[in-house]
Amino acid sequence: MFIKISGKNIERTQLLLVVGWLILIVSLFYDPISTYLTQPDRLFGPSSGDLCFQFQGECQPFITYGLGPRIFWGMIIPLIIISLLTFGHELWRSVCPLSFLSQIPRKLGIQRKYIIHKNSWLGRNHYYLQFALLFIGLNIRLLLINSDRLLLGLFLLLTIFCAIIVGFLWDGKTFCNYFCPFACVEYIFSEPSGVFQLETDTKKVLPMSQSACRKWKKMVAKLVIVLVVNPIVLISIQKHPIGLKLSNQIEH
Numbered sequence: 001m002f003i004k005i006s007g008k009n010i011e012r013t014q015l016l017l018v019v020g021w022l023i024l025i026v027s028l029f030y031d032p033i034s035t036y037l038t039q040p041d042r043l044f045g046p047s048s049g050d051l052c053f054q055f056q057g058e059c060q061p062f063i064t065y066g067l068g069p070r071i072f073w074g075m076i077i078p079l080i081i082i083s084l085l086t087f088g089h090e091l092w093r094s095v096c097p098l099s100f101l102s103q104i105p106r107k108l109g110i111q112r113k114y115i116i117h118k119n120s121w122l123g124r125n126h127y128y129l130q131f132a133l134l135f136i137g138l139n140i141r142l143l144l145i146n147s148d149r150l151l152l153g154l155f156l157l158l159t160i161f162c163a164i165i166v167g168f169l170w171d172g173k174t175f176c177n178y179f180c181p182f183a184c185v186e187y188i189f190s191e192p193s194g195v196f197q198l199e200t201d202t203k204k205v206l207p208m209s210q211s212a213c214r215k216w217k218k219m220v221a222k223l224v225i226v227l228v229v230n231p232i233v234l235i236s237i238q239k240h241p242i243g244l245k246l247s248n249q250i251e252h
């Protein structure tokens with residue numbers, strides 16, 4: 001569907017998203033606008049004449065807050081998920097600002113162009129690496145960066161830095177294919193295909209190599225077996241007369 005949009009427009013959109021994302025990151029360190037907008041009776045502030053709110057019987061003063069983390073977690077991430085569900089990962093990969101930033105060394109002509117071989121450790125284990133990075137990232141989010149603007153800003157800068165380093169060392173879209181933890185999320189939300197995804201993108205014989213976001217199929221299938229099917233099978237066995245008999249014998 002969106003293939004009708006010209007490559008130039010896609011590039012412009014990507015550039016716009018890069019600029020928007022960088023502005024958001026800057027706002028996590030310095031943001032006088034949010035302070036103004038979240039004051040009482042302003043656009044995003046509470047509308048109360050008391051200038052305080054009741055909390056456990058006490059009148060607590062309203063405090064202004066930065067909108068950056070709310071925009072990032074509450075608007076940007078859900079919009080990416082919606083785009084994955086509707087257009088598959090095809091659209092997102094074309095406009096992803098992180099993917100664009102990882103390609104800066106190539107655009108500057110300073111890329112080292114190392115290649116990751118399929119039989120190398122990384123070639124064989126990158127699914128596990130990406131999933132481990134996602135797991136670590138989710139824990140960091142829950143424990144540290146969810147509502148802390150400064151830490152979220154540092155975390156995003158570190159992610160961009162890592163993407164650029166990978167883009168500097170390796171050829172092609174190595175960051176997307178071998179390192180980006182979001183690739184597994186993309187697979188889960190965009191497979192077997194988005195609602196408006198192009199037929200050509202899901203054909204078995206493909207004229208071009210496909211991204212890692214699609215290669216997660218096997219890995220996710222394994223995880224589903226381990227996390228979902230196994231417990232279901234165990235519960236079914238336990239409920240079966242033979243299973244009940246066996247578990248009774250084990251208990252005694």
Ligand code: SF4
Nearest residue numbers: 093096099176180182
């Ligand atoms: S794999 Fe990561 S960097 Fe690549 S398009 Fe997806 S989110 Fe962006």
